[in-house]
Amino acid sequence: MPGYVVLFNNAFPNEARPVTFENFAKAIEAFEATLITPAAPFDQYLEGNTHALDDQQKSGLALFMAKGCSSCHNGINLGGQAYFPFGVMKKPDASVLPDADKGRFAVTRAVGDEYVFRAAPLRNVALRAPYFHSGQVWSLKQAVALMSEIQLGTKLSDREENDIISFLNSLTGRLPKIEYPILPTRTNTTPKPSIDR
Numbered sequence: 571m572p573g574y575v576v577l578f579n580n581a582f583p584n585e586a587r588p589v590t591f592e593n594f595a596k597a598i599e600a601f602e603a604t605l606i607t608p609a610a611p612f613d614q615y616l617e618g619n620t621h622a623l624d625d626q627q628k629s630g631l632a633l634f635m636a637k638g639c640s641s642c643h644n645g646i647n648l649g650g651q652a653y654f655p656f657g658v659m660k661k662p663d664a665s666v667l668p669d670a671d672k673g674r675f676a677v678t679r680a681v682g683d684e685y686v687f688r689a690a691p692l693r694n695v696a697l698r699a700p701y702f703h704s705g706q707v708w709s710l711k712q713a714v715a716l717m718s719e720i721q722l723g724t725k726l727s728d729r730e731e732n733d734i735i736s737f738l739n740s741l742t743g744r745l746p747k748i749e750y751p752i753l754p755t756r757t758n759t760t761p762k763p764s765i766d767r
């Protein structure tokens with residue numbers, strides 16, 4: 571599509587034939603690098619603004635650490651750093667852990683990796699239902715209760731669940747403003763997509 575050739579030429583001015591898969595990946599990578607969500611209340615709190623979290627959120631943070639959530643959900647994205655079994659203390663039922671999806675096992679083929687998944691990063695988690703790899707849990711309250719039960723073997727009280735949820739809400743940052751591009755249109759000579767199967 572000629573429109574794309576022009577855009578690729580502009581984006582990669584030092585290359586004779588810039589329309590390559592490699593450059594297409596670089597362009598997407600450059601765009602994705604802008605998709606950051608800074609200044610969540612929790613970030614502001616860590617930077618020293620003690621009023622950025624309210625009392626309930628502070629209590630939720632304390633519980634998040636004391637109960638052990640932060641042993642798996644840690645680092646800059648509160649997760650995403652390691653893999654863990656989904657169900658350390660207790661195996662969840664098949665509705666949230668369907669038999670067919672064995673997680674890491676599909677990659678490593680190691681028996682110990684059956685039903686092992688990445689500890690989900692919790693930034694912006696309040697905006698991201700449904701939860702877990704199976705996408706079968708639609709409320710954050712249910713997700714928190716389930717985590718506590720299956721990963722830590724503890725049942726949280728209603729107040730503890732609400733406090734933790736209130737803390738998780740403080741992980742919502744400022745979303746990027748995206749201006750949607752008008753994509754080049756096809757011409758009569760543009761080949762139709764061909765899919766080799």
Ligand code: HEC
Nearest residue numbers: 638639642654687688689690701702703713714717718721
């Ligand atoms: C043993 C490690 C471990 C502990 C402890 C743990 N989690 Fe998780 N958490 C995970 C893993 C692994 C996943 C991803 C599971 C999946 O994709 O099915 C996850 C997923 C989640 C999700 C869903 C996020 C999403 O985007 O789908 C939430 C919410 C969550 N954890 C909160 C908590 C809270 C709150 C606690 C403490 C009560 C906790 N976790 C304790 C490992 C842990």
